[in-house]
Amino acid sequence: MWILYSLLSAVFSAFCAILEKKALFNLEPLDFSCALYFCLAVVFSLVFFFSGGGLGNIDGHTFLFIWLKSLTNAVSFLFIMYGIKRMELSAGLPMLLLAPAFVAVFAYLLFGDSMTLRQVAGIGLITAGGYCLKRNGKAGDSAGGYAYLYFFAALLVLTGSSLLNRYILVSRNVSPLNFAFVEHLLAVPDFVVIAFFFRRSPAVALKAVRAFPLLLAGVAVATACYRFFEVAAMAQANPALVTALKRLSVVLSVLIGGKLFQEQNIGRRVAASLVMFLGAALIAI
Numbered sequence: 001m002w003i004l005y006s007l008l009s010a011v012f013s014a015f016c017a018i019l020e021k022k023a024l025f026n027l028e029p030l031d032f033s034c035a036l037y038f039c040l041a042v043v044f045s046l047v048f049f050f051s052g053g054g055l056g057n058i059d060g061h062t063f064l065f066i067w068l069k070s071l072t073n074a075v076s077f078l079f080i081m082y083g084i085k086r087m088e089l090s091a092g093l094p095m096l097l098l099a100p101a102f103v104a105v106f107a108y109l110l111f112g113d114s115m116t117l118r119q120v121a122g123i124g125l126i127t128a129g130g131y132c133l134k135r136n137g138k139a140g141d142s143a144g145g146y147a148y149l150y151f152f153a154a155l156l157v158l159t160g161s162s163l164l165n166r167y168i169l170v171s172r173n174v175s176p177l178n179f180a181f182v183e184h185l186l187a188v189p190d191f192v193v194i195a196f197f198f199r200r201s202p203a204v205a206l207k208a209v210r211a212f213p214l215l216l217a218g219v220a221v222a223t224a225c226y227r228f229f230e231v232a233a234m235a236q237a238n239p240a241l242v243t244a245l246k247r248l249s250v251v252l253s254v255l256i257g258g259k260l261f262q263e264q265n266i267g268r269r270v271a272a273s274l275v276m277f278l279g280a281a282l283i284a285i
Contacts, residue, residue, distance in 0.1 A: 005233035006245040012226030013249035018257045019219045020081065021089045027208050029081035030198060034191045034205030037074070039220035040184045047224070048181040055178060062172045066179065069164040070186040074194065076157040083150035090258035090269040094133055094250050095151035097276035099243075100283040101126045102155050103162075118282050125279030132272040162243060169235045176231040180224075244284035247277055 023032055058066070083092045101123045108115050134148070168174050195202045209216055226249075233242040251273045258266040 002233040002237035002242060003245065005229045005236070006242050007248070009226045009229035009233060009242075010246045010249040010252065012222050012229065013246065014252035014256065016219060016222045016226060017084070017089065017093055017249070017253040018260060019215065019222065021084055021257060021261065023212065023215050023219060024081065024085045026212065029078060029085050030195060030200055031204050031208050033074070033078050033081055034195055034202055035208040035216055036219055036223070037184065037187045037191050038205060038209065039216050040223060041188045043220050043224045044181045044184045048177065051177060055182070057172075058174060058178060058182065062168065062174060063182070065164060065168055065172065066174070066182050067186050069161060069168060070183045071190050072157050072161040072164065073183065074187045074190040076154040076161060078194065079150045079154035079157065083147055083154070086147040086150070088258070088263040089261060090254040090263045090266060091133060092147065092151060093253050093257075094269065094273040094276060095130065095148060096155065096158075097247055097250055097273065097280055098126055098130055098152075099155050099158055100280040103159050104283055106159070118285075122279040122282030125282065126276045127279075129272040129274075129276035129279065132275075133269060165231065165234055169231060176228060176235055179231055180228050184224075184227075238284075241284055244281050247280050251277055 020032075027035070080096070083095075086092075104115060104119050104123060168179055169176065191205075192202050195205070230242065230246060233246075251270065254273045255266070255270050257263075258269060263269075
């Protein structure tokens with residue numbers, strides 16, 4: 001079942017990315033992120049309530065790690081939204097496929113983990129695809145090269161987030177529904193603090209909800225679906241395999257979103273994304 005869950009997560013994730021890009025034409029990333037997580041807290045609360053869920057197996061220690069996961073998720077999401085805002089979707093989003101290469105290289109340098117020829121080949125494919133994206137992403141990248149830094153920052157945070165996912169679901173034996181509910185509930189105060197840090201009132205986010213209710217509701221429901229399927233898959237299989245399969249969402253986003261928003265160099269970007277996806281799969285298997 002984890003393969004089906006991973007594929008469903010990929011489809012919903014691609015749908016989310018397209019809706020997020022559409023929303024960011026009209027909203028600032030921080031306002032949109034705050035508004036979306038308010039909506040997500042409502043969606044997960046309703047699902048949790050009607051499913052009759054309970055929090056009996058979440059102790060203080062586990063609660064702390066879920067809060068850390070919610071914080072890393074909030075920060076990485078915000079970085080990604082800033083990147084998507086400033087770049088074409090098909091040029092920026094595939095940079096997230098660099099994540100497996102980041103993890104493999106850092107594990108080798110910091111912890112002395114061994115690296116197989118297959119993993120080296122995967123890193124090579126990811127690097128080649130990333131180079132093609134960067135070279136061909138100039139047309140339509142109105143913000144210049146610095147916009148890629150948002151995605152690199154998100155990659156660093158997501159590396160830690162994926163480790164927390166596995167620990168909470170497997171080592172602490174928290175159910176996917178309970179995990180998703182508490183994580184997204186805790187993300188609301190995370191974003192309130194972030195908003196005040198940047199001297200941005202959370203009230204602006206509530207105005208965004210009133211201005212674009214259907215769009216934000218659609219993103220919230222699709223996000224809830226893809227995250228639930230993702231954590232459900234990770235509870236049954238190695239997170240590296242789940243994440244590798246879920247990265248199909250990037251290829252789908254580049255293909256569908258690029259066509260929908262009439263972006264440039266779609267053929268090359270799809271090809272580069274596929275090469276990077278294959279590289280990520282080589283590292284994960």
